[in-house]
Amino acid sequence: MKPTILDVAKHAGVSKATVSRVINNNPKVNNEIRERVYAAIEELGYHPSAIARSLASSTSSTLGLILPDITNPYFPVLARGIEDAAHRLGYTLFISNTDNDPKIEQEYIQKMVHQQVGGIILISSILGEDKVNELQELQIPFVLCDRLIQGSPFDTVSIDNYKASYEAVTRLIEQGHTRICHLAGPSLVQSAEMRKQAYSDAMHEHGLESFVRIGSFTYEAGYQLMDSILAETKPSAVFAANDLIALGAMNAIHNRGLNVPGDIAVVGCDDILFAQMSNPTLSTISVPAYQIGVTAVELLVERMRGVKTSEARNVVVEHKFIQRESMNGEDPRT
Incomplete structure (x- = not known):
């Protein structure tokens, strides 16, 4: 049985009204209680329906980006494309780095949902069927970059x-x-x-x-x-x-x-x-990382603004082979 707002209130030792105020970022809630409620939400795996409704109506002006390894020079280029596109469309971007740790990845997803981001661009460390089902239950738009799964219900952007x-x-x-x-x-x-x-x-x-x-x-x-x-x-x-x-x-x-x-x-x-x-x-x-980032934001914002399609959109961007000095001889295709 899925946890309810009453379960969260009991777990945190507060009232249902206090949980609701925390979920809606009411500034009158003190930090100690706010942290206690967030801890209860994460421990119970509660997904507030109020957040889902606000996300569905696209009231949030923030997007989330979850990266596996920010020290890999590929990902800052992709992140720059995402940030530039988000800024152009009037959104603020939150970036989190998981160090390829599935537990950290899950924590950041939950925190972004609690912060009411409008949607998340995810480059997952491990993305299997169980994980996809969990993401669907959050009722928030996701776009997957680079690391994909066959039959995913989410929009994706990658090279072939x-x-x-x-x-x-x-x-x-x-x-x-x-x-x-x-x-x-x-x-x-x-x-x-x-x-x-x-x-x-x-x-x-x-x-x-x-x-x-x-x-x-x-x-x-x-x-x-x-x-x-x-x-x-x-x-x-x-x-x-x-x-x-x-x-x-x-x-x-x-x-x-x-x-x-x-x-x-x-x-x-x-x-x-x-x-x-x-x-x-x-x-x-x-790999056109910047273009992948821009495309991911455009797909995500369309979903946030109510674009409906019967199937997930899988965008494949073109790669190019670059021959330099580390290969022998002449390129046989030039």
Whole structure:
């Protein structure tokens, strides 16, 4: 049975009227009582219907953005696109960083709902069917970026991760590489899984053996994974699930006394600024993060303002392959 406002009042040791005043941000409620009520709401998992009604009528002028890792250079660009679009449309943006922790992610979602944000743009650390059902119960508009789930009822914005990754691996194969390893992102992240699947399919379809190592979307993971591989064998090329992993791998290669691209070619994904500044410069899949952010806000605000469609809108923005110095030879498609 779902908790009621009376359950919250009993749990917090206050009246129903006090709970209602807290939910509606009445300034006359003192901070100690306000915190007690918020704690009770979170502990019981209560979703106030008053908030749902205010959100449905789009009375809020604030949006929420929940990011998995603000230190990853990809996400500040995406956040800037979201912030610029929100400002242009007259909304204030609240940004929260989860450090890829599902518990922290859930806490921020609840806090944003309690603060009556009009809608949330979510880049989830873990997004499964149970999580989607929980989000639906909140009765608040969500837009999902980058990390998606099949059959989701929410609007989404992303590149075609499978197509982009398949293209990147195929380019390496066309340049004569047969020993290509993949440094993958976290297994529970959908974009990482799609990139890994595309790599495996491209290798299989060309009669080549797959070689996958799984880690986090970090520079440190790229270095450690690559260094452990080089302790055992030497691939001719690396396809990394993002640019931070690729840059870490390149440093590990150099520290082993090998050359990029002469000994090992490296390709990343995202086209963060550091990809253009590395030595050699990094070949990568360019993901239009700013455009993804702008599009996400436009979809979210439309939902907040009452746009109704029978199905979720899945917007796929175009990626671009950028060949730089970390790949051997001439681009076979130019």
